[in-house]
Amino acid sequence: MPIVVAFVLVLGLVAGTLIEPTAMTRPPATPGPQRDVATVYAEVCAACHGARLEGGKAQTLLDDTWTFGGDDASMAATIREGRVAAGMPAFGALLTAPEIRAMVYYLREARATLRAGKEPGTSTPDASVRKSERHPYRIEIVADGLTTPWGMTFLPDGRLLVSERPGIVRVLDLGTPLTPPITGTPAVWAQQDGGLLDIAIHPDYAANGWIYLAYCEPGPAPTSTTKIVRGKIRDGRWVDQQTIYQSPADLYVADNTHFGSRFLFDKAGHLFFTIGDRGTMTDAQSLGNPNGKIHRVLDDGGVPPDNPLVTTPGALGTIWSVGNRNPQGLAWHPVTGELWSTEHGPRGGDELNVIEKGLNYGWPAITYGINYDGTPITDATTAPGLESPIAYWTPSVAPSGIVFYTGDRFPGWKHDLFIAMLLGNQLRRVTVSGHTVTHQETIFKGFGRVRHVVNGPDGLLYVALNDPGRILRLVPAD
Numbered sequence: 001m002p003i004v005v006a007f008v009l010v011l012g013l014v015a016g017t018l019i020e021p022t023a024m025t026r027p028p029a030t031p032g033p034q035r036d037v038a039t040v041y042a043e044v045c046a047a048c049h050g051a052r053l054e055g056g057k058a059q060t061l062l063d064d065t066w067t068f069g070g071d072d073a074s075m076a077a078t079i080r081e082g083r084v085a086a087g088m089p090a091f092g093a094l095l096t097a098p099e100i101r102a103m104v105y106y107l108r109e110a111r112a113t114l115r116a117g118k119e120p121g122t123s124t125p126d127a128s129v130r131k132s133e134r135h136p137y138r139i140e141i142v143a144d145g146l147t148t149p150w151g152m153t154f155l156p157d158g159r160l161l162v163s164e165r166p167g168i169v170r171v172l173d174l175g176t177p178l179t180p181p182i183t184g185t186p187a188v189w190a191q192q193d194g195g196l197l198d199i200a201i202h203p204d205y206a207a208n209g210w211i212y213l214a215y216c217e218p219g220p221a222p223t224s225t226t227k228i229v230r231g232k233i234r235d236g237r238w239v240d241q242q243t244i245y246q247s248p249a250d251l252y253v254a255d256n257t258h259f260g261s262r263f264l265f266d267k268a269g270h271l272f273f274t275i276g277d278r279g280t281m282t283d284a285q286s287l288g289n290p291n292g293k294i295h296r297v298l299d300d301g302g303v304p305p306d307n308p309l310v311t312t313p314g315a316l317g318t319i320w321s322v323g324n325r326n327p328q329g330l331a332w333h334p335v336t337g338e339l340w341s342t343e344h345g346p347r348g349g350d351e352l353n354v355i356e357k358g359l360n361y362g363w364p365a366i367t368y369g370i371n372y373d374g375t376p377i378t379d380a381t382t383a384p385g386l387e388s389p390i391a392y393w394t395p396s397v398a399p400s401g402i403v404f405y406t407g408d409r410f411p412g413w414k415h416d417l418f419i420a421m422l423l424g425n426q427l428r429r430v431t432v433s434g435h436t437v438t439h440q441e442t443i444f445k446g447f448g449r450v451r452h453v454v455n456g457p458d459g460l461l462y463v464a465l466n467d468p469g470r471i472l473r474l475v476p477a478d
């Protein structure tokens with residue numbers, strides 16, 4: 001077979017001792033010890049394409065010219081079947097399908113890193129007029145000196161309620177000096193990604209005063225769980241606390257990542273909240289485990305009778321959707337009323353999903369990402385019965401909070417989706433048509449990790465930054 005001949009010849013030529021004999025003789029599609037994709041690239045591809053994708057014997061993989069197609073499927077086919085006439089050997093006998101999928105991802109990630117250089121540094125935004133595609137605008141710093149602000153929501157009187165990850169709740173009068181923390185809020189397990197996470201008010205807050213908190217509740221060290229409570233603020237104190245949701249004691253876990261914990265109320269008073277997989281991917285598919293799911297409860301924590309799994313034996317009645325790795329963004333589409341969500345993928349594979357009742361979003365059976373150590377997870381990006389994202393990002397952007405802009409101060413942004421992105425320190429504007437992302441624009445970057453974005457009652461956009469902990473306001477300048 002000419003492809004195999006070319007392949008063996010090439011290995012002899014370029015690889016020499018670089019390729020382990022065990023890998024060479026490994027039959028295709030047999031799951032073997034999985035290797036870091038960067039190592040595979042260095043050992044197998046760099047001899048022709050250059051250690052930094054700059055080219056050499058073969059062309060650079062850094063430019064935007066793709067003779068054989070630059071989409072995922074074409075690149076995978078090039079690697080698997082080779083373009084033998086052009087001198088590109090076939091690697092389908094050496095690399096498994098998941099490894100080829102991981103290689104496509106690796107090329108995208110390496111291209112982005114090598115072309116763009118490092119992450120933009122962090123500076124303090126000044127008051128100058130900034131350009132964007134649809135509106136010139138200015139940035140105002142309306143709160144400073146916060147510690148990892150995570151959630152924010154406006155009160156009916158115009159003050160801003162903010163949660164900070166170490167366990168601090170404040171009610172901010174924007175533009176005035178920081179008010180002291182509310183006392184008596186729950187002690188939180190503030191480790192790595194955990195701590196006090198989202199904060200929301202009841203849709204009928206003006207009448208009942210309920211404020212909801214999501215946080216990591218410490219269990220027997222070093223375990224924790226996501227706990228949701230509601231309470232009220234009276235004379236600067238947190239009072240009248242009630243538990244809305246808490247895992248059973250045997251489901252506390254020691255991992256300190258993937259807490260999810262974003263809140264969203266619907267008009268009927270149901271509370272939606274997210275919980276990430278807490279580092280155990282398979283839990284996202286287990287119906288008896290709360291992790292890796294989006295949940296829906298009544299405002300007092302009760303299970304709504306019309307939730308999808310209430311009659312399924314062994315399933316948690318609070319579950320609304322399954323297979324969500326680490327969702328940190330939730331928003332209602334202002335026209336269709338659909339529930340939209342962003343979720344952190346593994347390395348690559350960050351997702352934008354439209355969440356429907358009872359559906360399975362596939363983690364970890366399908367994903368566009370790979371493991372952080374560079375080993376593949378799967379080559380499957382679609383499967384029957386599993387929902388694929390409507391958009392995904394490779395390399396990662398680490399999408400956190402989201403909101404559809406509904407104000408009237410930036411008419412050109414009306415109903416666009418704004419996404420806070422931790423990676424690249426950027427605020428992204430995304431236009432959508434139906435379930436298709438039609439355009440993306442980075443509104444700003446380089447002022448710190450962007451954690452969350454909300455509509456203000458004044459029609460302006462408010463953005464929470466981490467490192468440094470600040471709240472910014474975007475104001476039109478035309």
Ligand code: HEC
Nearest residue numbers: 010044045048058059065066067068069075078086087088
């Ligand atoms: C023996 C040298 C050689 C090795 C080893 C090699 N390639 Fe190639 N590759 C080529 C050549 C030659 C081409 C044809 C394109 C050109 O250079 O114009 C090519 C083309 C490609 C293309 C398509 C580019 C386009 O414009 O569409 C991709 C993607 C690619 N290689 C990826 C890889 C990856 C990934 C590996 C390692 C698994 C690899 N190559 C290993 C020589 C090599």
